Amino acid sequence: MPSLERYVYSFGPGRADGSAAMRDVLGGKGAGLAEMANLGLPVPPGFTISAKLCIRYLEEGILPDDLREEAHRHLKQLEQAAGKKLGDAKNPLLVSVRSGAAVSMPGMMETILNLGLNDETVQGLIAGSENPRFAYDSYRRFVQMYGDVVFDLGKAPFEEVLAAVKQRRKVKRDIDLPAEDLAALVEEFKAIIQAKASVTFPDDPIEQLWGAIEAVFKSWRTRRAADYRRVHSIPDDMGTAVNVVAMVYGNMGDDCGTGVAFTRDTRTGEAVLNGDFLTNAQGEDVVSGARTPEPLAKLKRGRLAKVYRELERIAHKLERHFKDVQDIEFTFEHGKLYMLQTRRAQRTGLAAVRSAVEMVDEGLISPEEAVQRVPPQDLDQLLHPMVDPRAAVTVIAKGLPASPGAATGEVIFDADEAEALAKKGRAIILVRPETSPDDFHGIVAAKAVLTARGGMTSHAAVVARGMGKTCVVGATALDVDPQAGRFRANGRVVKRGQVITVDGTSGRVILGEAKLVLPKVGTQYAKLMMWADGRRRLRVRANADTPQDARRAREFGAEGIGLCRTEHMFFEGERINAMREMIVAPDESGRRRALAKLLPMQRADFEGIFDAMAGFPVTIRLLDPPLHEFLPHTNEEIAALAKAMQTPVPKLKRLVASLVEANPMLGHRGCRLGITYPEITEMQARAIFLAACKVAGRGRKVIVEVMIPLVAHVEELRRQADIVRRVAQEVFHEEGRAVPYLVGTMIELPRAALTADELARLAEFFSFGTNDLTQTTFGLSRDDAGRFLPLYVESGILDDDPFQVLDQEGVGKLIEMAVRLGRGVRPDLKVGICGEHGGEPSSVKFCHRVGMNYVSCSPFRVSIARLAAAQAALEEQGVINRTKATV
Numbered sequence: 001m002p003s004l005e006r007y008v009y010s011f012g013p014g015r016a017d018g019s020a021a022m023r024d025v026l027g028g029k030g031a032g033l034a035e036m037a038n039l040g041l042p043v044p045p046g047f048t049i050s051a052k053l054c055i056r057y058l059e060e061g062i063l064p065d066d067l068r069e070e071a072h073r074h075l076k077q078l079e080q081a082a083g084k085k086l087g088d089a090k091n092p093l094l095v096s097v098r099s100g101a102a103v104s105m106p107g108m109m110e111t112i113l114n115l116g117l118n119d120e121t122v123q124g125l126i127a128g129s130e131n132p133r134f135a136y137d138s139y140r141r142f143v144q145m146y147g148d149v150v151f152d153l154g155k156a157p158f159e160e161v162l163a164a165v166k167q168r169r170k171v172k173r174d175i176d177l178p179a180e181d182l183a184a185l186v187e188e189f190k191a192i193i194q195a196k197a198s199v200t201f202p203d204d205p206i207e208q209l210w211g212a213i214e215a216v217f218k219s220w221r222t223r224r225a226a227d228y229r230r231v232h233s234i235p236d237d238m239g240t241a242v243n244v245v246a247m248v249y250g251n252m253g254d255d256c257g258t259g260v261a262f263t264r265d266t267r268t269g270e271a272v273l274n275g276d277f278l279t280n281a282q283g284e285d286v287v288s289g290a291r292t293p294e295p296l297a298k299l300k301r302g303r304l305a306k307v308y309r310e311l312e313r314i315a316h317k318l319e320r321h322f323k324d325v326q327d328i329e330f331t332f333e334h335g336k337l338y339m340l341q342t343r344r345a346q347r348t349g350l351a352a353v354r355s356a357v358e359m360v361d362e363g364l365i366s367p368e369e370a371v372q373r374v375p376p377q378d379l380d381q382l383l384h385p386m387v388d389p390r391a392a393v394t395v396i397a398k399g400l401p402a403s404p405g406a407a408t409g410e411v412i413f414d415a416d417e418a419e420a421l422a423k424k425g426r427a428i429i430l431v432r433p434e435t436s437p438d439d440f441h442g443i444v445a446a447k448a449v450l451t452a453r454g455g456m457t458s459h460a461a462v463v464a465r466g467m468g469k470t471c472v473v474g475a476t477a478l479d480v481d482p483q484a485g486r487f488r489a490n491g492r493v494v495k496r497g498q499v500i501t502v503d504g505t506s507g508r509v510i511l512g513e514a515k516l517v518l519p520k521v522g523t524q525y526a527k528l529m530m531w532a533d534g535r536r537r538l539r540v541r542a543n544a545d546t547p548q549d550a551r552r553a554r555e556f557g558a559e560g561i562g563l564c565r566t567e568h569m570f571f572e573g574e575r576i577n578a579m580r581e582m583i584v585a586p587d588e589s590g591r592r593r594a595l596a597k598l599l600p601m602q603r604a605d606f607e608g609i610f611d612a613m614a615g616f617p618v619t620i621r622l623l624d625p626p627l628h629e630f631l632p633h634t635n636e637e638i639a640a641l642a643k644a645m646q647t648p649v650p651k652l653k654r655l656v657a658s659l660v661e662a663n664p665m666l667g668h669r670g671c672r673l674g675i676t677y678p679e680i681t682e683m684q685a686r687a688i689f690l691a692a693c694k695v696a697g698r699g700r701k702v703i704v705e706v707m708i709p710l711v712a713h714v715e716e717l718r719r720q721a722d723i724v725r726r727v728a729q730e731v732f733h734e735e736g737r738a739v740p741y742l743v744g745t746m747i748e749l750p751r752a753a754l755t756a757d758e759l760a761r762l763a764e765f766f767s768f769g770t771n772d773l774t775q776t777t778f779g780l781s782r783d784d785a786g787r788f789l790p791l792y793v794e795s796g797i798l799d800d801d802p803f804q805v806l807d808q809e810g811v812g813k814l815i816e817m818a819v820r821l822g823r824g825v826r827p828d829l830k831v832g833i834c835g836e837h838g839g840e841p842s843s844v845k846f847c848h849r850v851g852m853n854y855v856s857c858s859p860f861r862v863s864i865a866r867l868a869a870a871q872a873a874l875e876e877q878g879v880i881n882r883t884k885a886t887v
């Protein structure tokens, strides 16, 4: 039965069957080509086979019957538009067969150029171009790519032979090889295919075409493509489209060439057209790093100035049309420019902020669009360290500053090794002559990437930039020898394992460890955050345990503290001893003695925090962790404590042993401590209110929220809240002043969520402790999850680690229900979140949707949460995220 589904969409100058809106079907590349054609830009004619077929083909192993017929109809159309025919001996049409998914995965899948060549058609190409070198260069590239992609032989066997020929001829670049050599290479490459794959290279262009189409579909499932999707959370079932495009030739002479351009600087965001190009070359040459390309600015002057002006005009038009920074691929043939691709440019966080804000200033987009355009996570990069400008450093080489930031680590030359060592927690700098997509997992694992060859648009540069990873490319002074495990640079030798620092902001390669400092963020950032703050409903607080943390939190724009963990205060210096005394004290009076020592320390800390947060709420959580976390472990520690407490060592040892729990995470912790030892709660409440009165006495505004942890039953909350309220009254009476305060509970056990209505009768606020709530909902311990959780994510059981990204379907359901039950009883119930999730963009958006009042996260993530909260509010108002809709 013929299918009603359409598989193939044509495009050509001035017209296209599809458009930018059809990314799901056409993929990003196909959609971009169609849109450019519709805009009347010079695009070679071609057609796109639907991405919807990809997964079906991969699962069933065959293409639908009616696809061939439909594709051949579009091929006829293409031949007409090009005025050439596939397989024609006199005037052959050559095509490229190119992958392209809905979400850009640069260089991760396959492309084959110059398809349609055989011993007969190559003669037609020679006759037409009067350029045998060009014709055989195209032919040998075609056979090489076909062998690599369709017969899965990789690049190496062909490159080795090519390198040998160049050496024999004593030439550096393949364009310097004469036609005879290139013709001989074609034969040699075919022989390699015959020997290694046991197949004869297909002469029939139609057979070539279908072989290439199937191979492009299959390239969706290569390891590097799968790795890339995992890192970027791209679904595996999306599939790639296949684009068949008439070839235009950049390798026909010195007035021909190919390049990549960005409409703005993707490192800094500055509005300047920039990029790389090569004359007498084909596309792969620029991005592969095989030849070091020229900066686009060079095209501006001299013979090819006309090409530059045309490119500038088109770049401008594309940016105005898509209203976003574009990453453009182009080729020029005898001075005539063709556009081969346009897509949304990957950029650093810095560039994302600057370009978005400047586009608002230019009237291209609205502030709302700017707010929605910057991925919140990318703000993290603005906080990346840089090499201290005042530090004295030994620079051993300089390359191109491909992706900013700075990192120090051990030099490693192999991607697998980098991955293995990074798993052990080592800081790695991946050093390569150049990177290929096969190095992807090594780039992920490394702190920074350094290559000897390649331009700003080389593979390493693009991939690293997309991940916000420090990267320097084209450090030409480097002579990298991965086999020997060393590189040379300006007379120095650096061996595998030696430490270097890579400065992706300046391009410097520095010997040893350099001092790193945090950069100052610019005015565009302030503007963007102002727009974001004006549009969000969620308040953003920080988790902070010390006065220093609290001050930093304010600098990042935190509007209060959502979680102040009191136990952290007890680990410092002398305090741990008093804490230990309290824990092992045999009776209440012993505990009270020790608590009396702790009280002034705790009060002083609270004072500092209230001072730093004057005018903003501070949520203080009462003692939470299993007591044994504080216990002495080594013999010296036990001996010291025994002496301080004037207790015999064996007795102390018995006491310590008696506190060991089988399952501390579910043991004697949280409010259970305050229930068994009410004097702890009393001391903490006293310290809190004394500090609050003191600070209020200095004329500052103090807003206190006391939070009871790990509540499962309303009776636990009642007893603890009673103590807190009683102590508050006592202190207010003694001090002769009162401060406003709330008593609330953490919701971090499923039973608390299920009985949230009962809790809300007593609790004036809820704070979701999503770390524990995730742990107890899944019934898995965070401390042991490392053994299996990564596999769960890798194998797709879970989309994400639920401790990083809130599990909205499961844990989220409990949260939603608890908010509803709580507000049903107490409509003005204040609700927030204080787990790790409070700084993770998708989780922050969830918190907005369920109607929380605030999120609280680590100070460094406050800006991320502010931006995510604004995006959530805009999404709710239905302001369309145009970034996602553009190519």
Ligand code: ADP
Binding pocket: 044, 095, 096, 097, 098, 099, 106, 107, 108, 109, 110, 111, 113, 245, 246, 247, 248, 249, 250, 258, 259, 282, 283, 284, 329, 330, 331, 340, 341
């Ligand atoms: P990728 O997805 O890795 O960018 P492409 O399909 O864009 O792969 O192909 C890589 C390069 O091959 C392009 O940048 C371009 O220079 C060259 N190329 C692709 N198709 C053509 C064509 N029809 N004519 C000339 N060059 C082409």
Ligand code: MG
Binding pocket: 329, 341
């Ligand atoms: Mg491309």
Ligand code: MG
Binding pocket: 624, 709, 710, 748, 769, 772
């Ligand atoms: Mg907890």
